[in-house]
Amino acid sequence: MSSPSLETTRVDTHEHDLEKKEVVNEPERPHxxxxxxxxxxxxxxxxxxxxxxxxxxxxxxxxxxxxxxxxxxxxxxxxxxxxxxxxxxxxxxxxxxxxxxxxxxxxxxxxxxxxxxxxxxxxxxxxxxxxxxxxxxxxxxxxxxxxxxxxxxxxxxxxxxxxxxxxxxxxxxxxxxxxxxxxxxxxxxxxxxxxxxxxxxxxxxxxxxxxxxxxxFDPRPDMxxxxxxxxxDWLGSLLIATILVVLITTIAFVGSTFAWGSGTAIALWVVSGVALVAFSLQQYFAFLTTEDNRVFPIHFLKSRDQLLLFIATAGSATANAVTIYYIPLLFVFTRGDDPLDAAVRLLPFIVVFIFFVMLAGATLPLVGRYSLYYILGGALIISGSALMFTVRDDTSIGKVYGYEILIAAGAGMTFQNGYGVASVKVKEEDKSNAIGFINTAQIGTTALALAIASCLYQNLGVSALKSALSAYDLPTPLLQAALGGAGSDVLSSLPARVQEIVVSTVAHTIARIFGMSIAAGALLFVAALVMKHEKIDMAGAAVGG
CATH class of the missing domain: 1.20.1250.20 (MFS general substrate transporter like domains)
Known part of the structure; x- marks a missing residue:
């Protein structure tokens, strides 16, 4: 006969299993x-x-x-x-x-x-x-x-x-x-x-x-x-908004609108730095707020899991943003597409991206080993971006489609997973912080990536066009307009050979921007390698490695 304590243990275990099964099969809460x-x-x-x-x-x-x-x-x-x-x-x-x-x-x-x-x-x-x-x-x-x-x-x-x-x-x-x-x-x-x-x-x-x-739904009915x-945390919110606005402005416009050594450029960098220091101190010492109410979840900086998920999400968002913005522009210059036709060139990216986001969302709860998705996704982004880096004005359309499909698969596999994984790995009261943290990585990096890419495109493009068109002494504003598609009627009046040089130069500039995606994919891949290679229960906490 079994001992009472053993019987009790079996009953408790059975009840726990039933409760866990109910949670897993629960439709929604509340119904x-x-x-x-x-x-x-x-x-x-x-x-x-x-x-x-x-x-x-x-x-x-x-x-x-x-x-x-x-x-x-x-x-x-x-x-x-x-x-x-x-x-x-x-x-x-x-x-x-x-x-x-x-x-x-x-x-x-x-x-x-x-x-x-x-x-x-x-x-x-x-x-x-x-x-x-x-x-x-x-x-x-x-x-x-x-x-x-x-x-x-x-x-x-x-x-x-x-x-x-x-x-x-x-x-x-x-x-x-x-x-x-x-x-x-x-x-x-x-x-x-x-x-x-x-x-x-x-x-x-x-x-x-x-x-x-x-x-x-009121998350805090007790207040x-x-x-x-x-x-x-009103002060912290104001400071971080200041940092991001000034930093993005600085990155996007210094070198193109504002000369690198100009007073405006220096002032922007100084304001960014001062705001960053002020925000860091305000958050660390919880000035005019409390440790629990700080706008930035500073304790996540001590969490290996959260930091790596942030980095991985940021890498995926960067590759996604660069591809969406610059693939259509590549076809505008190299194939003479109008804006609509150029945008349609993204259809392979659309289909594959959606497929892999859905595939990851459907299978991750079953597989549980999230690091595998990031490892494979990072490798695909690196491969596709490295191939895009080799694109020139005479690269076939089929090859460009193939390259963007690789990036789409990698980005789709890693784009959205961070929300679910980050939420699972924190306490219930920290879930909203986890969502905000990953959202900052995803949307914040998209904004920063577009600003950096715009800076590179304008600076590298204008410099290359000035060199290619040095004999024509065209003003910088005209070259900047030409990079965006405006003012192309002026360039089209140039000799055919010069037009070929312009198209080749711009295509090469766009290809060089995909160096950002290579770096982002590499960062994602390294972050994935040092993640815990564990299996997690998406309805609860980590269940082992």
């Missing part, structure tokens, strides 16, 4: 009607799609905007303002979603996004358009982060990776379709303005869902509104 849950997640995914669309839609509308407003020096802000505003408020929004009603914040974000989109579409000047892009960027960031927070709070733990993967698919699809949609409107009678107006009817269509169907406001 909602299928129609309500279906409409809600459709609305959330639409928001992510629109956010991705607006992140890159400026890539193929800048020519039309330049023709309408001129002001070539401010044109870069049309593309840069949106992601810069998004990343500047990510950490604050993450804190807001951990304190305030998720539905209310989500609806407020949609409203802000639509206000910004409306201003962009109706902009009477370049400055108004840029302001609209900044406003839309803030709202879009809230829509994206709200979807992640919603699923983390109310979705089934077992399905969390898949939900996050679908958010990544929607964002990635929108980001890839951005140049296509922008290009289509640019060459149509609707003009570039409808590239921004299109957000209004789509959001209006789902407004009843956002207002009446989406479940309401009053005033108490929640007091817990926010």
């Amino acid at each position: 909602y009607a299928a129609w309500q849950w279906g409409l809600t997640i459709t609305g959330l995914y639409l928001g992510s799609l629109l956010y991705g669309l607006d992140t890159t839609i400026a890539a193929d509308v800048q020519v039309g905007i330049y023709e309408r407003f001129g002001d070539i020096e401010s044109l870069a802000w049309v593309g840069l303002g949106f992601p810069m505003a998004s990343v500047s408020c990510i950490l604050l929004l993450g804190k807001l979603f951990s304190l305030f009603n998720t539905k209310h914040l989500l609806n407020a974000s949609v409203f802000v996004f639509e206000v910004g989109s409306a201003l962009c579409g109706a902009a009477p000047s370049m400055n108004a358009l840029i302001i609209g892009r900044v406003i839309a960027g803030i709202g879009g960031s809230g829509m994206y982060l709200g979807a992640l927070s919603f699923f983390s709070a109310l979705g089934s733990p077992k399905k969390l990776v898949l939900y996050n993967a679908l958010i990544g698919v929607c964002w990635g699809t929108g980001a890839i379709l951005g140049p296509v949609v922008g290009g289509a409107f640019s060459v149509s009678s609707a003009t570039w303005r409808w590239a921004f107006y299109i957000n209004l009817p789509l959001a209006a269509l789902f407004a009843p869902v956002y207002i009446f169907v989406t479940p309401s 009053t509104f005033r108490q929640k406001l007091k817990t926010l």
Whole structure:
């Protein structure tokens, strides 16, 4: 006969197994009607799609905007303002979603996004358009982060990776379709303005869902509104926004708009450095906040797991951003494509990226060994980017498609996994911090990567074109406009041999930008190698290695 203690142990173990099985098979928490849950997640995914669309839609509308407003020096802000505003408020929004009603914040974000989109579409000047892009960027960031927070709070733990993967698919699809949609409107009678107006009817269509169907969830019902406001780290939020705005501005414009040794360039670098030091000290000593309420999860810097996931996500986001922006531009110059045709060249990237994001989201909960995805993804990104680095103006279209497919597979396999893995590896009260941390890596790196790539493209491109066209003594603003596609009518008037040199030079410049993707893939690969080669339970904690 078994001893009582042994019987008790068996019963307890059996009950624990049943509880674990119930958690794994739990549909959602709490339970909602299928129609309500279906409409809600459709609305959330639409928001992510629109956010991705607006992140890159400026890539193929800048020519039309330049023709309408001129002001070539401010044109870069049309593309840069949106992601810069998004990343500047990510950490604050993450804190807001951990304190305030998720539905209310989500609806407020949609409203802000639509206000910004409306201003962009109706902009009477370049400055108004840029302001609209900044406003839309803030709202879009809230829509994206709200979807992640919603699923983390109310979705089934077992399905969390898949939900996050679908958010990544929607964002990635929108980001890839951005140049296509922008290009289509640019060459149509609707003009570039409808590239921004299109957000209004789509959001209006789902407004009843956002207002009446989406479940309401208050993560901290034990706190009053005033108490929640007091817990926010306002100084830290202001300082990190300052760092990101000034740093991105510095990277994007020094060397092109501002000379490297100019007073403006030096001032920008100094302000960036001072803001970084001030923020570091404020966070370390919890000045005007508390250790628990700091806007930046500083304790993650001591976590090997979180740091490596941050690095891996950043590497994937960099490869993704560079490919989306510069593959269409390559075809504009080397094949004479119009903006729409050039954007369609991304279709192989779109299909493969979506497939591998979905594949990773569906299989990771089953496989559990997340480091394998990052190792393979990093290797694919390095391979595809290294091949893109060899591209010249006469490289066949088929080869370029093959190279971008390799990058798409690697980026898709690693783009969205960090959210689910990072959330599993922290305590319940730290999940919102983990989401914000990975979101900073993904969206923040996208903004920084675009700024760095723009700086490289402008500086390397202008220098190379000056050398190639030295006999014609063309002014720098004209060469800058030519790099973006504007002003090409002037270059087309040059002798045929010179046009060939220009196309070859620009193609070589674009290829060199993929050095960023090689470095990003290498960083991702190294981070993956030093990750814990463990198996994790996506519905709970790590279960062994």
